[in-house]
Amino acid sequence: MGTQATAAEAREKPGLGQVLHDTRFVFWREMLLPLRDPFSLIFSLIQPLVFLGLFGPLLGAAVGAPAFGGQSTLQWFLPGVVVMIALFGTSMTGSNLQYELMTGFYERILATPLSRSSLMIGRALKEWAPLVVQGLLIALVCIPFGFVFYPLHVLLGLIILGIFGIGLGALSYALALVSQNKEWIFWGVQQTLLFPLMILSGIMLPIEAGPAWMKTASLFNPLTYLVNAERELFAGGVGTDTLLGLLAASVTAAVGLVVGVKAINRNLN
Amino acid sequence: MIHTEKLTKNFTVKKETVEAVKGVDIDVAPGELVAFLGPNGAGKSTTLRMLTTLLRPTSGTASVAGVDVTADPAGVRARIGYIGQGNGGGHSFRVIDELVMQGRFYGMNSSDALARAHELLTSLDLADLSKRTVVKLSGGQRRRMDVALGLMHSPRLLFLDEPSTGMDPQNRANLWEHIMRMRAEHGTTIVLTTHYMDEADSMSERVIIIDHGHIIADDTAGRLKANLAGDLLAVEVAAGSASGVRGLLGRAAAGGEVSENSYDGVVRFRLRLPEGARLAPALLKEMDDAGAPAQSLELKPPTLDDVFLELTGRNLREGANR
Numbered sequence A: 001m002g003t004q005a006t007a008a009e010a011r012e013k014p015g016l017g018q019v020l021h022d023t024r025f026v027f028w029r030e031m032l033l034p035l036r037d038p039f040s041l042i043f044s045l046i047q048p049l050v051f052l053g054l055f056g057p058l059l060g061a062a063v064g065a066p067a068f069g070g071q072s073t074l075q076w077f078l079p080g081v082v083v084m085i086a087l088f089g090t091s092m093t094g095s096n097l098q099y100e101l102m103t104g105f106y107e108r109i110l111a112t113p114l115s116r117s118s119l120m121i122g123r124a125l126k127e128w129a130p131l132v133v134q135g136l137l138i139a140l141v142c143i144p145f146g147f148v149f150y151p152l153h154v155l156l157g158l159i160i161l162g163i164f165g166i167g168l169g170a171l172s173y174a175l176a177l178v179s180q181n182k183e184w185i186f187w188g189v190q191q192t193l194l195f196p197l198m199i200l201s202g203i204m205l206p207i208e209a210g211p212a213w214m215k216t217a218s219l220f221n222p223l224t225y226l227v228n229a230e231r232e233l234f235a236g237g238v239g240t241d242t243l244l245g246l247l248a249a250s251v252t253a254a255v256g257l258v259v260g261v262k263a264i265n266r267n268l269n
Numbered sequence B: 001m002i003h004t005e006k007l008t009k010n011f012t013v014k015k016e017t018v019e020a021v022k023g024v025d026i027d028v029a030p031g032e033l034v035a036f037l038g039p040n041g042a043g044k045s046t047t048l049r050m051l052t053t054l055l056r057p058t059s060g061t062a063s064v065a066g067v068d069v070t071a072d073p074a075g076v077r078a079r080i081g082y083i084g085q086g087n088g089g090g091h092s093f094r095v096i097d098e099l100v101m102q103g104r105f106y107g108m109n110s111s112d113a114l115a116r117a118h119e120l121l122t123s124l125d126l127a128d129l130s131k132r133t134v135v136k137l138s139g140g141q142r143r144r145m146d147v148a149l150g151l152m153h154s155p156r157l158l159f160l161d162e163p164s165t166g167m168d169p170q171n172r173a174n175l176w177e178h179i180m181r182m183r184a185e186h187g188t189t190i191v192l193t194t195h196y197m198d199e200a201d202s203m204s205e206r207v208i209i210i211d212h213g214h215i216i217a218d219d220t221a222g223r224l225k226a227n228l229a230g231d232l233l234a235v236e237v238a239a240g241s242a243s244g245v246r247g248l249l250g251r252a253a254a255g256g257e258v259s260e261n262s263y264d265g266v267v268r269f270r271l272r273l274p275e276g277a278r279l280a281p282a283l284l285k286e287m288d289d290a291g292a293p294a295q296s297l298e299l300k301p302p303t304l305d306d307v308f309l310e311l312t313g314r315n316l317r318e319g320a321n322r
């Protein structure tokens, strides 16, 4: 054996610093795809605008302004759309992996010294990154229609969404590993969970309008706190809702990463 | 460099246990070049995956580059390179991007990674394809890219699972030239599996034959062939004089089987003759003296396939002796 240690061998013991370091490269690699092919990004920008433009007016007409706690429909609905894009994006983190499990790609990455957490965080963040552009664009487009834009609050809101997205992305990653060779399980579970969670968080329609059991159920849904936090922030406030949202996001991230690393290791048996 | 004791892997498939690797003991010294040879499903990839921490052993121990695979898998991964049996490139990515990022994953800085990537692309004859996406590469080109990925960080210990499968002869030769050069320059230890018997035969100093999860032979290709097989000798004599050489040929085969068939007035004997090239001239003279001169002679050196046949009674599957 030679005496000179290679760069990989000189790595520190895996810790937070190492995870951040590795995450940077995993994220960067993932970002090469949209950067080399920017057209894919354009569609991802149009989609939320269509949703907002078509669904928003109907919502205002159907539910009526008082249901939104005195806010304009747009001010109330826009943060929901942003959360929804984040949910759709980051819950897909595992879908690419499914394909890669069939080629030698996953094995190649697993044989590198990259920390396991960074594999999931880097990918989840790639699904989240376009949201920064999307969120800001939607906000700007909505200003002429009466939306009041608080840039710093919105930024904080996006960061909280990113933390939540890491958790959801890691869970999605774990789901892809568990449903290896059975893609339908991945899609089945992802769809079956996502929609009830979304509806029970008041993301599209105010939960206050629903029956009591729905309100109770929504209290056990981390997404509820996330949506409330985003609403508070988008309206220019920072308070209890924001804090609870940050907490819910952090818990989701921690749980997601623990489950994800477990799933990766279980796969080695 | 590698030391295993009773390394074992069982899989459970639908409540049934598949014993993929059954307690193998392997020792590889620094700088060695070792080839695993065995039929499909013998346990080659499973063994390599345990050594590279991609699978957890069911029982037994393995230390790789001085690190225990179960106690410190991350430590093992930082010390090795691995080229798996499947294609490692991400389908929508450009070749050059994947190579550079692989280098970055192993802690290389970006200028080193870029320089190394171009060096590998050139020597593996991929330079023109650096900006292609992986999905647009041919099978052999993809395989060469896999090799480039595994070599990016110049590991001291390299595992290759069927590196040359799907490459044409020219590129196989390139690959081997590259591996040999790396070995000469850096003293890299190399463990590989191959389906090509001639590769195991000519390139590696040491061949480990695996069958049904067991190591059934472990030696240099030359010694394996000399010990087990012997050269295949076929001699033809006139039918009338065949009886005069039967005993003689039986003694030459040293207990091995002598088969014969006759056609058109000649009898064709076939036998294994240890050290055939050296002993055949004397044998011919003895046959002359016995009044049964050989009308034709064919002497084939043994292959590893013959070794496998002798050890297991089976042929290595098709493809192996291509």
Ligand SMILES: Nc1ncnc2c1ncn2[C@@H]1O[C@H](COP(=O)(O)OP(=O)(O)OP(=O)(O)O)[C@@H](O)[C@H]1O
Residues within 6 Å of the ligand: B011, B012, B013, B018, B019, B020, B038, B039, B040, B041, B042, B043, B044, B045, B046, B047, B085
């Ligand atoms: N993940 C797995 N789950 C269940 N069984 C497996 C798994 N991986 C391998 N096996 C089984 O273990 C045995 C050894 O497989 P392995 O892939 O090690 O063979 P191999 O020697 O590499 O063969 P090949 O030449 O075809 O690549 C086979 O019977 C295979 O079916």
Ligand SMILES: [Mg+2]
Residues within 6 Å of the ligand: B044, B045, B046, B085, B161
């Ligand atoms: Mg194999």
